[in-house]
Amino acid sequence: MRSLLEKYPQSTEHLLDMLHDLQAAEPRNYLTRDALRAAADYLGLPLSDVVSTATFYSMYSLKPRGRHIIRICESPPCQIVGAESLIDLLGSHLGIAVGETSEDGLFTLETSSCLGVCGVAPAMMIGEELYGNLTPARVVDVIENVRRQDATG
Amino acid sequence: MRLARGHVLIGVNEEALLAGARDVEAALRDALEDSGLREEIEVIDTGDLGVTGRGVVLSVYPDGVLYAGVVVDDVAEIVYEHLLKGRPVERLRLPATPTTPTGLTGKQPRIVLENCGMIDPESLEEAVAVGAYEAIAHIIETGTTPVEIIEEVKRSGLRGRGGAGFPTGRKWSFTAPGEQKYVVCNADEGEPGTFKDRLILEGDPHRLIEGMMLTGYAVGASKGYIYIRGEYHLSIKRMQTAIDAAREAGLLGEEIFGSDFSFDVEIKKGAGAYICGEETSLIESIEGKRGYPRVKPPYPGAVGLWSKPTVVNNVETLANVPPILKNGADWFRGYGTESCPGTKVYTILGHIAHPGLIEVEMGTTLRTIIDTFGGGVKDGRAFKGALIGGAAGAFVCADCLDKPMDFDGLQELSAVLGSGAILVLGEDASIVEILDGILGFFKHESCGQCAPCRAGTLALKTIMGRIRAGEGQPGDLDRMIEIAAAMQATSLCPLGQSLILPIQSALQHFRSEFEARLSASVRTA
Numbered sequence: 050m051r052s053l054l055e056k057y058p059q060s061t062e063h064l065l066d067m068l069h070d071l072q073a074a075e076p077r078n079y080l081t082r083d084a085l086r087a088a089a090d091y092l093g094l095p096l097s098d099v100v101s102t103a104t105f106y107s108m109y110s111l112k113p114r115g116r117h118i119i120r121i122c123e124s125p126p127c128q129i130v131g132a133e134s135l136i137d138l139l140g141s142h143l144g145i146a147v148g149e150t151s152e153d154g155l156f157t158l159e160t161s162s163c164l165g166v167c168g169v170a171p172a173m174m175i176g177e178e179l180y181g182n183l184t185p186a187r188v189v190d191v192i193e194n195v196r197r198q199d200a201t202g
Numbered sequence: 203m204r205l206a207r208g209h210v211l212i213g214v215n216e217e218a219l220l221a222g223a224r225d226v227e228a229a230l231r232d233a234l235e236d237s238g239l240r241e242e243i244e245v246i247d248t249g250d251l252g253v254t255g256r257g258v259v260l261s262v263y264p265d266g267v268l269y270a271g272v273v274v275d276d277v278a279e280i281v282y283e284h285l286l287k288g289r290p291v292e293r294l295r296l297p298a299t300p301t302t303p304t305g306l307t308g309k310q311p312r313i314v315l316e317n318c319g320m321i322d323p324e325s326l327e328e329a330v331a332v333g334a335y336e337a338i339a340h341i342i343e344t345g346t347t348p349v350e351i352i353e354e355v356k357r358s359g360l361r362g363r364g365g366a367g368f369p370t371g372r373k374w375s376f377t378a379p380g381e382q383k384y385v386v387c388n389a390d391e392g393e394p395g396t397f398k399d400r401l402i403l404e405g406d407p408h409r410l411i412e413g414m415m416l417t418g419y420a421v422g423a424s425k426g427y428i429y430i431r432g433e434y435h436l437s438i439k440r441m442q443t444a445i446d447a448a449r450e451a452g453l454l455g456e457e458i459f460g461s462d463f464s465f466d467v468e469i470k471k472g473a474g475a476y477i478c479g480e481e482t483s484l485i486e487s488i489e490g491k492r493g494y495p496r497v498k499p500p501y502p503g504a505v506g507l508w509s510k511p512t513v514v515n516n517v518e519t520l521a522n523v524p525p526i527l528k529n530g531a532d533w534f535r536g537y538g539t540e541s542c543p544g545t546k547v548y549t550i551l552g553h554i555a556h557p558g559l560i561e562v563e564m565g566t567t568l569r570t571i572i573d574t575f576g577g578g579v580k581d582g583r584a585f586k587g588a589l590i591g592g593a594a595g596a597f598v599c600a601d602c603l604d605k606p607m608d609f610d611g612l613q614e615l616s617a618v619l620g621s622g623a624i625l626v627l628g629e630d631a632s633i634v635e636i637l638d639g640i641l642g643f644f645k646h647e648s649c650g651q652c653a654p655c656r657a658g659t660l661a662l663k664t665i666m667g668r669i670r671a672g673e674g675q676p677g678d679l680d681r682m683i684e685i686a687a688a689m690q691a692t693s694l695c696p697l698g699q700s701l702i703l704p705i706q707s708a709l710q711h712f713r714s715e716f717e718a719r720l721s722a723s724v725r726t727a
Contacts, residue, residue, distance in 0.1 A: 064490035065473050069432070098491075105492035105649075106473035108432050120433075124394030125589060125625055126551040128639045162476055162643050163394040164433055167551045167623075168558055169217050177435050179220045 050074075050084060054091045061092055068103055077113040078157070085111075107159075115150045115157040117195055121173040124163035132171040136160065138185050142192060155199060156192070206244035208285065211261040213251035213319055215404050216436050221257035222273065229274045230260075233281040243285055249405020250559065251319040261319070262290075269294040311537055313545050314521045315561045318405030323440050326447040329408035335453055337527040338415050342461045351420040351527065358531035359543040360523070364388055364479075364516030365591070365620045366696075367542070367609035370523075374421050376503040378511040383423035385414050386507065386514045389430040389437070390484055392476040393592035394643060395623035398547040399517035401559055403430065403437035406521070407444035411454065411467055413520030416527055418465045421513050426467040429484050432474055441469055476647035480695050481514040483649070494651045495695035518547055518622075538564030542608035546622055552588075553580045553628035565606040568598070572626060583628030587711060591620025593640045594700040596707035597633065616710075618703065633712040634719055638663075638670045640704050648697060655698030658689040662701065674720040679709055 053070045057063035071084040080103055089099040103109045121139060123132050136147065139158055143151045150157040166172045169181025173188075180191050210230065214223050227245065234240045251259045256270035260280070267290045269280065276294055283289045321328040329335075341351065356371030377383060387410065391399040402410065414426040430438050445467050448454045456464045470488050472478055478487045482496035485507050506512020522544060526534045535543045542564040548571060551557045555577030562571060568588065572578065579585050587599040590607075596617035605611055612619050627633075645663040650656045662685055665678050686702040693699045709716060 061490035062470075062488060065487065066471060069471065069473065102490060102492055106475050108474035123639065124643070125593060125636050125639055126395045126623075129552055129625070129627070129631055129636065133639075161433070161474075162647055163392055163396070165391060165397040165400050165431070166216055167395050167397055167549060169220070170551065170557075174433070179216050181217060181220055 050087045051091075054087060059092055061094065064088065064092065064099065064102055065106070067091075068099075068109055072109060076116065077154075078115070078118055079110040079113050107161075110157075113150070115155050116199065117155060117175050118157050118159060119173060119175050119192075120159045120161040120164070122162075122164045122166075122171065123160045124167070124170075126167040127171040130170050135171055135173075135183055135185065135188055138188055139192070142189060155196060207242040208265070209244050209246055209263045210285075211246050211248045211251065211263065211319065213249065213259040213261070214247045215250045215401065218258050219436070223258045225274050226258045226260075226272055226277060229277040230281065233277050234285070237281055237286055239281065239285055246322050247324065248321060249318045249323045250401040256296075265290065268296045270296050311545055311563055312561050313525050313534075313537065314402065314518055314547055315405070315559075316525075317409065318401060321406070323405055323407055324443050326408065326444070326451060326453075329406070329444075333528065334408040334524075335412050337524045338412055338419065339459060341416070341419065341527065342459045342463060348420045348422060351416065354531050355420070355523065355526060358526045358534040359541070360519065360526060360534065361542060361609060362516055363518035363522070363546070363622070365393075365594075365618070367619065370515065370519055373503065373515075374417065374513060376501065377421040377513055378504045380422075380511045382425075382510050383421055384507045384510060384512040385417045385421070385423045385426040386481075386484065386488070386502075386512055387414055387426065387428040387517060387520055388479065388481065388484055388514055389428050389434075389517045390472050390479045391434075391517070391621075392431055392479050393594065393621040393623060394640075395551055395589075395592050395625050396549055396621040398549055398559060398622055400434055400437050402517050402521050402547075403434065404440050407441045408448065409521050409524055410441070410517060411444060411448055413515075413523040414467055415454075415458075415465050416523050417513055417515060417520065419463055421511075423511075423513065424464050424466070426465065427470050427488055427507070428467060429470045429472060429478070429488060431472040431478075438469060438471060445469070475649070476643075477649040477695075477697055480697065483695070484514065485512065492649075494649055495697075497694065539606065539608050539611075541610050546608075546619065548622045548624055550576045550624045550626060552625040553583055553631065554578075554626040555580050564608040565611065567604050567606055568624070569603040571607075571624065572603075576626065579626060579628050581628075583630065586627045586629045586631055587633070588627055589625040589636065589704070590623070591618045591703075592623040593643050594618075594697070594703065595620045595623065596703045597711055598707070599711040616703075616707065618700075633708050633715050634670055637704060637708045638666045641666045641701075644697070644701055652692075652694040652698065654689045654692040655694070658685050658693070658698060659701070661685055662705070669716060669719050672719055672722045676720070678720065679713070679716055683709065 067088050072080050085099050089096045143156050145151050147158050164172050171183045172181040212227050258272040260269040279291050317332050352371050352374050360370045361367040389399050454466050475493045477483045478493040480495050483493040487493040502512040502514050538544045545561050546564050547561045549559050560575045589597050598617050609619050641663040645659040648655045648659040686705045689698045690702045
């Protein structure tokens with residue numbers, strides 16, 4: 050943890066980057082209490098300051114999440130081409146509601162206000178991968194592909 | 203240096219990548235090798251080619267042939283038929299007429315996007331070959347003063363392209379004196395339906411660096427930050443590559459071109475908060491804090507990043523600065539309207555035949571944008587209306603089709619140009635559902651700092667949700683307007699202040715749809 054932090058000068062302007070890195074280093078995709086504490090100590094800030102920043106931004110989580118974060122776009126351009134029914138489909142396929150993690154710990158379902166790839170709406174991201182022009186069949190395909198790759202890789 | 207007989211440009215952006223651009227590129231290189239064309243045809247990665255939603259797009263020069271929806275299996279045919287035998291593959295070809303997807307016709311006046319899709323965005327040499335850093339070099343060489351630059355930008359009439367349309371030169375001139383000042387590029391593009399800035403970041407990053415340098419020179423700043431939203435992985439990567447190359451070449455750093463002007467740029471990555479597109483929230487976020495907007499005044503020009511004078515400009519605004527200073531204010535005023543010179547980059551989406559990104563002159567009508575550049579409403583549907591300016595924008599109906607669109611023209615219609623997102627709605631679109639989506643968005647994105655917005659967004663979403671569910675109560679429509687009006691009057695920042703726009707415009711143009719849902723609930727009661 051320390052080595053991740055020491056890449057940055059000890060200045061609060063690097064806190065967001067540090068939190069990104071700390072979260073990415075944690076297999077369950079979240080900021081552990083230790084990680085938050087380490088960032089606070091490194092920057093000489095009260096823990097509450099770091100928690101305050103971390104809880105403001107939607108890309109950070111203080112709860113353990115799945116190995117793969119699904120972020121499906123619910124902006125108006127995606128909405129008018131069927132995003133709402135895809136969110137329902139993802140939820141029922143994975144057996145979870147938005148914000149929850151599947152029982153096997155593989156997927157967390159989140160929504161995004163806009164992924165900025167409206168030209169291929171409806172769209173979602175899994176980790177850093179983007180998927181566009183989604184249909185119900187394609188959504189299920191993508192999920193099952195990730196599941197297979199996860200099992201083999 | 204080897205000169206190639208021809209070039210194949212591959213439009214590499216997030217969308218093309220997910221359509222398999224890398225596989226197509228690899229197949230192309232293999233096929234060129236196999237056919238002995240490797241020395242003759244050069245393959246170049248470039249930014250967006252102006253075609254959206256069509257998968258992998260290739261552009262072949264000098265023929266000017268454009269292929270869309272290319273998959274690996276098509277590559278052999280393109281190489282053996284077109285590149286070897288000179289017979290373009292008609293089935294993959296996009297006709298280059300104005301009714302085709304946007305951005306490729308040569309009929310669009312391209313200022314901001316002139317290099318996007320033409321150069322390799324990861325190559326400094328290519329950017330320089332098409333004129334990057336010429337404006338800053340000329341200014342330093344001739345000893346142009348900061349005041350002269352600000353005057354030229356003022357004369358050009360350039361207005362901020364982030365949404366508010368504030369005159370850029372005036373904004374610069376308000377920057378307070380100080381030892382340390384900052385230039386901040388707002389690339390936290392989060393307005394739903396907007397991705398114009400992403401394509402500039404991905405397609406022509408050096409232009410943005412030069413725009414920031416010129417701004418820094420004009421206001422006396424030596425440090426710039428580009429705040430890019432965390433979801434834009436490719437933008438961040440390309441921008442970092444460009445910054446590294448510019449530093450390496452001495453274009454960024456100390457004593458640029460041997461002058462006493464020093465400037466450097468650093469990327470700041472966002473973490474998922476729409477509010478950070480508001481300039482003071484963005485500043486707070488760069489400082490490592492929650493993105494809470496500050497009370498204005500003081501404006502960032504006086505008290506900005508770390509309380510120092512700071513200029514915050516949008517990506518598209520900054521991308522306009524180098525050509526203005528290279529070609530002059532009069533040249534720029536040759537485009538667009540008297541009060542809004544230049545061009546505007548729009549994203550046209552929704553029920554439209556060819557969704558995508560276009561750059562047109564300010565003052566172009568919505569009808570021209572939809573029919574000429576967007577190919578008309580999708581599947582021959584009738585035009586119902588459009589949502590212009592993103593979620594914080596306004597609904598317009600058919601009456602607006604022939605009004606010139608610029609910052610002032612839209613204001614007359616109680617609409618806003620905003621971020622330039624145009625969501626086209628066909629006859630079957632449900633305004634009730636879209637407004638419900640918008641209010642859900644604001645409930646989620648309200649930062650919670652000030653009470654009117656925190657409580658107001660929740661109340662509005664609650665009311666809208668019950669109307670949509672057919673459980674609305676008498677007076678709900680007026681109640682929504684009342685709440686939004688109170689928020690407009692009392693919220694701290696534009697997020698809470700601007701919710702009145704989509705609500706009022708939806709009810710103004712499409713009230714009967716809402717009343718139909720209400721009367722359904724009254725009937726069941």
